[in-house]
Amino acid sequence: MNGSVTLHRGSRRARVAAQTVLLVVFLLAPFASPLSWNLTVAANALLFGLAATSVNLALGLGGILNLGSAFFLGAGGYGTALLVTQWGWPFVPAAVISIAASVVVAVVIGFLLLRMPRFYLAVATLGLSVALEGVLLAFHTVTGGDSGLITDRDIPVGVFTISGDRAWYVLIVVLCALAVGLVHRATIGRRGRLLAMIRDDELAASVLGVHVLRAKVIVFAGSAALLAVAGAVMFAFAGVIVPATAGVVQSVQLLGMSVVGGIVYVSGGLVGAGVLYWLQAMVSGIGKYQSLIYGTAFVLVVFFMQHGLAGLGHSLWRRVWGLTAKDNSKPDDAAPRSLAESTGVAEPAGAEQPAEDVVSTLAGIAEAGVRRAEPDASLWSTSSAPAAGLFASSVVKRFGGLVAVSDVSIVVPPGQVTGLIGTNGAGKSTFLNLVSGVETPDSGAIWLDGEDLTKWSAAQRSSAGIARTFQTPRLVNHCTVIENVMIGLDATDGAVFRRHNRKQERAARDQAMSALERVGLAQHAEKPAGALGSGQRKFVELVRALVLQPKVLLMDEPAVGLSIDEIVDIARWIDEIANSGTAVLLIDHNMDFISGLTDYVYSMDSGQIVASGPASAAAEWTRSWHSLVKEGTE
Amino acid sequence: MQSLFAGLSQGAVFTLLGLSLVLCYRSSRVVNLAQGETFMATGMLTAKLAAVGVPLAIAAPAGIAFAIILSIALALALQRRLHWPVQRLIIVTVGAALFAEGLAAVVMGADAYSFAPLVGKGTLRFAGAAIAHEALLVIAVGVLLAIILIVFFRRTVIGHALEACAERPVTAATIGINVNGMRVFAFGLAGLLSGVAAIVLVPMQPVSFNVGLSLTLSAYVAAAAGNLVHPGVTCIAGFGVGLTEAFFGAYVNQLLAEPVVLGVLLIAVVVFLSRRVRFGGAVRA
Numbered sequence: 001m002n003g004s005v006t007l008h009r010g011s012r013r014a015r016v017a018a019q020t021v022l023l024v025v026f027l028l029a030p031f032a033s034p035l036s037w038n039l040t041v042a043a044n045a046l047l048f049g050l051a052a053t054s055v056n057l058a059l060g061l062g063g064i065l066n067l068g069s070a071f072f073l074g075a076g077g078y079g080t081a082l083l084v085t086q087w088g089w090p091f092v093p094a095a096v097i098s099i100a101a102s103v104v105v106a107v108v109i110g111f112l113l114l115r116m117p118r119f120y121l122a123v124a125t126l127g128l129s130v131a132l133e134g135v136l137l138a139f140h141t142v143t144g145g146d147s148g149l150i151t152d153r154d155i156p157v158g159v160f161t162i163s164g165d166r167a168w169y170v171l172i173v174v175l176c177a178l179a180v181g182l183v184h185r186a187t188i189g190r191r192g193r194l195l196a197m198i199r200d201d202e203l204a205a206s207v208l209g210v211h212v213l214r215a216k217v218i219v220f221a222g223s224a225a226l227l228a229v230a231g232a233v234m235f236a237f238a239g240v241i242v243p244a245t246a247g248v249v250q251s252v253q254l255l256g257m258s259v260v261g262g263i264v265y266v267s268g269g270l271v272g273a274g275v276l277y278w279l280q281a282m283v284s285g286i287g288k289y290q291s292l293i294y295g296t297a298f299v300l301v302v303f304f305m306q307h308g309l310a311g312l313g314h315s316l317w318r319r320v321w322g323l324t325a326k327d328n329s330k331p332d333d334a335a336p337r338s339l340a341e342s343t344g345v346a347e348p349a350g351a352e353q354p355a356e357d358v359v360s361t362l363a364g365i366a367e368a369g370v371r372r373a374e375p376d377a378s379l380w381s382t383s384s385a386p387a388a389g390l391f392a393s394s395v396v397k398r399f400g401g402l403v404a405v406s407d408v409s410i411v412v413p414p415g416q417v418t419g420l421i422g423t424n425g426a427g428k429s430t431f432l433n434l435v436s437g438v439e440t441p442d443s444g445a446i447w448l449d450g451e452d453l454t455k456w457s458a459a460q461r462s463s464a465g466i467a468r469t470f471q472t473p474r475l476v477n478h479c480t481v482i483e484n485v486m487i488g489l490d491a492t493d494g495a496v497f498r499r500h501n502r503k504q505e506r507a508a509r510d511q512a513m514s515a516l517e518r519v520g521l522a523q524h525a526e527k528p529a530g531a532l533g534s535g536q537r538k539f540v541e542l543v544r545a546l547v548l549q550p551k552v553l554l555m556d557e558p559a560v561g562l563s564i565d566e567i568v569d570i571a572r573w574i575d576e577i578a579n580s581g582t583a584v585l586l587i588d589h590n591m592d593f594i595s596g597l598t599d600y601v602y603s604m605d606s607g608q609i610v611a612s613g614p615a616s617a618a619a620e621w622t623r624s625w626h627s628l629v630k631e632g633t634e
Numbered sequence: 635m636q637s638l639f640a641g642l643s644q645g646a647v648f649t650l651l652g653l654s655l656v657l658c659y660r661s662s663r664v665v666n667l668a669q670g671e672t673f674m675a676t677g678m679l680t681a682k683l684a685a686v687g688v689p690l691a692i693a694a695p696a697g698i699a700f701a702i703i704l705s706i707a708l709a710l711a712l713q714r715r716l717h718w719p720v721q722r723l724i725i726v727t728v729g730a731a732l733f734a735e736g737l738a739a740v741v742m743g744a745d746a747y748s749f750a751p752l753v754g755k756g757t758l759r760f761a762g763a764a765i766a767h768e769a770l771l772v773i774a775v776g777v778l779l780a781i782i783l784i785v786f787f788r789r790t791v792i793g794h795a796l797e798a799c800a801e802r803p804v805t806a807a808t809i810g811i812n813v814n815g816m817r818v819f820a821f822g823l824a825g826l827l828s829g830v831a832a833i834v835l836v837p838m839q840p841v842s843f844n845v846g847l848s849l850t851l852s853a854y855v856a857a858a859a860g861n862l863v864h865p866g867v868t869c870i871a872g873f874g875v876g877l878t879e880a881f882f883g884a885y886v887n888q889l890l891a892e893p894v895v896l897g898v899l900l901i902a903v904v905v906f907l908s909r910r911v912r913f914g915g916a917v918r919a
Contacts, residue, residue, distance in 0.1 A: 067667075112904070116904060127855070130847075289740060292736030295734070303715075
């Protein structure tokens with residue numbers, strides 16, 4: 001463990017050193033005579049790189065495909081150009097106002113479109129890009145039409161005046177470095193983890209408490225701001241801006257740069273822009289090959305080099321520093337210790353059964369009756385909202401003509417395990433979705449500790465203390481196990497963008513590790529979650545839900561897909577969670593699993609609660625049900 | 635009146651391309667932004683063949699066949715990659731579109747190409763407007779193919795099987811549907827529709843290398859109105875988009891017609907659709 005940490009430090013130092021060297025080289029290049037001949041090309045490449053970096057920010061980090069990124073390039077550029085040339089504003093305030101306006105537009109578009117399936121924003125922005133180019137051409141009296149707007153390239157900034165290629169070049173290098181630094185900051189620590197969660201599974205992120213839409217709008221607006229900056233500087237550097245800057249070809253080319261450079265890498269935009277713009281400049285005069293070059297590079301990289309040029313460089317870099325991907329995720333055959341072993345508690349009678357015999361094990365759990373105390377049934381009285389615990393009152397949900405949940409009232413008191421059984425299609429999972437905020441009920445109310453949270457979003461309910469697991473675990477497969485657990489901690493206040501704090505980061509890691517140790521998954525902590533078996537994934541998801549220390553834990557069929565040992569583990573664990581004061585709602589269709597583990601059971605059929613009572617009574621229902629079935633078949 | 639028919643013939647083409655988008659999306663959840671390129675390819679090839687003296691009776695089917703082949707090639711290239719995230723699939727189609735456009739620019743240059751219409755050059759006088767026979771042909775072909783496709787989706791086994799392929803590919807495969815075959819078929823059909831659209835429209839509106847993406851986008855507005863799955867809504871919206879563009883162009887500003895459709899109309903359609911969508915469309919837990 002220590003070894004890998006020092007390795008990381010070593011590579012980190014090497015990386016910082018390499019970055020500094022790169023920055024110095026870029027800054028000095030124009031003053032070293034052999035390179036100065038293509039200063040304009042270099043500056044332009046960097047400007048396109050700045051723009052492409054914003055595509056990386058949106059797509060690689062936020063999972064937001066903005067096909068019309070040139071729209072914001074044009075908005076920043078033309079906004080500045082119009083203010084400077086038509087109204088005689090100085091450059092700096094004109095640029096600031098245009099950039100701010102672009103951000104406002106991005107926020108509005110983001111709130112409107114980012115809640116939709118992802119291709120809607122992609123195509124809508126592409127449409128906007130075409131539209132802006134068209135508008136710029138249509139109002140040619142103001143915008144200069146095809147020939148565009150022209151400005152003086154000497155820009156006074158305070159006491160300085162930026163003039164000449166060299167000064168512009170230095171300014172552009174500094175801007176690029178700042179942009180890369182800013183984007184990099186969004187990739188590390190909790191921000192990076194939460195963005196990965198949002199990218200992979202928005203629903204699970206919301207249920208954990210992340211304000212998904214807000215985070216996506218911020219990322220989108222940030223990328224728009226970078227684009228607008230690039231647009232404004234492009235206008236001043238070139239001294240001219242034409243409608244094509246905002247157009248669809250420009251948009252697609254920026255995407256091409258980002259893709260060729262490597263979408264998931266912060267440096268991808270700069271690398272891609274450098275290579276493609278250089279190619280373009282080399283074959284200049286043959287402008288008609290431009291689209292073909294971009295298209296070919298684009299298609300080849302998407303199909304055959306998924307991580308782009310930066311990905312290629314990255315893997316070479318790791319090889320140089322002796323850090324291969326395998327080092328971090330050595331295959332580990334050791335099976336996770338069972339909970340009983342790690343906590344020193346004797347296995348329940350059920351575990352002594354032969355491992356193959358699922359039915360008898362489950363019966364063993366039922367007989368052993370992990371939760372033996374006779375509960376006070378009045379805790380589950382649905383006549384009024386209880387002061388503590390979860391209360392659903394007369395909840396109704398229709399899907400078209402189908403009434404999935406019809407007038408369901410249940411109570412989940414703290415410190416108790418409440419069961420909800422029913423056949424497939426009885427409406428159990430829909431009910432769980434209604435409670436966790438994934439769906440909104442048509443009527444009825446959800447209360448927690450005497451507070452009505454029917455109108456609250458999934459994220460708000462999560463912060464209020466409602467946690468859930470899914471029937472099929474929803475983890476971020478490419479993140480490590482420990483990172484997945486840390487996401488649970490990260491999500492507590494819902495905001496993705498707050499100050500990055502190394503101390504908190506370490507505390508979160510320690511907390512996640514000790515939680516993993518409790519379920520015996522500590523030795524898998526650094527493996528990607530996708531490499532775990534389905535049972536282990538369920539435990540990881542449960543740990544992730546629990547690190548939030550929720551008031552209410554909703555579990556959707558926790559036993560499905562688990563081995564017998566794991567079922568015994570999870571049963572003991574559920575017991576422990578309830579004993580610590582959490583209200584647990586357990587959904588399953590397996591009566592044997594539920595009856596030994598719960599205090600009180602609701603039975604659901606066709607969207608309605610058909611019976612409820614203490615677990616011991618519920619076991620009787622199944623027995624009579626079994627005999628009914630037997631009679632029926634005989 | 636003149637604008638009405640101009641709008642309707644433009645709308646017919648948007649409808650056909652919109653239906654092609656619906657076919658691709660319904661069969662494989664791919665938003666095919668390279669759809670317009672098949673239109674461009676058909677137009678270009680047919681025009682080139684016609685220019686060197688090949689009779690239209692051969693040149694037109696050859697052009698359509700070319701569109702079908704291109705479309706199927708894309709389907710085959712994507713076949714084993716459909717598990718990719720939606721954005722990445724879109725990026726592939728954008729890359730394909732850029733590639734096609736670049737190739738056309740190099741091979742055919744920046745000129746616009748056209749060929750003689752299938753029907754005579756005559757015009758029909760109607761309510762004070764002169765309507766070219768070819769415009770009527772475009773509209774007729776658009777309406778006819780749209781109806782055939784709606785019936786195909788609603789009433790035929792293959793139509794339902796296509797739906798199954800998109801919704802639950804594995805399940806569809808287990809009940810004996812050849813999922814990959816169906817997808818290739820759907821893309822081929824999409825290529826056919828776009829190709830036919832090119833054959834009827836290009837005599838009226840010459841085609842150049844860069845028409846593809848903007849056509850795709852206008853067609854997308856129509857398809858998006860039907861959530862990319864409803865062929866009926868797509869047809870109505872396709873004609874609606876064509877009419878909007880024509881009337882706006884005739885009475886307000888010719889140059890602003892396309893920006894209005896692509897900017898305002900597209901956003902309006904999507905915002906209208908977004909009323910009930912949450913969690914990026916993944917409403918089921």
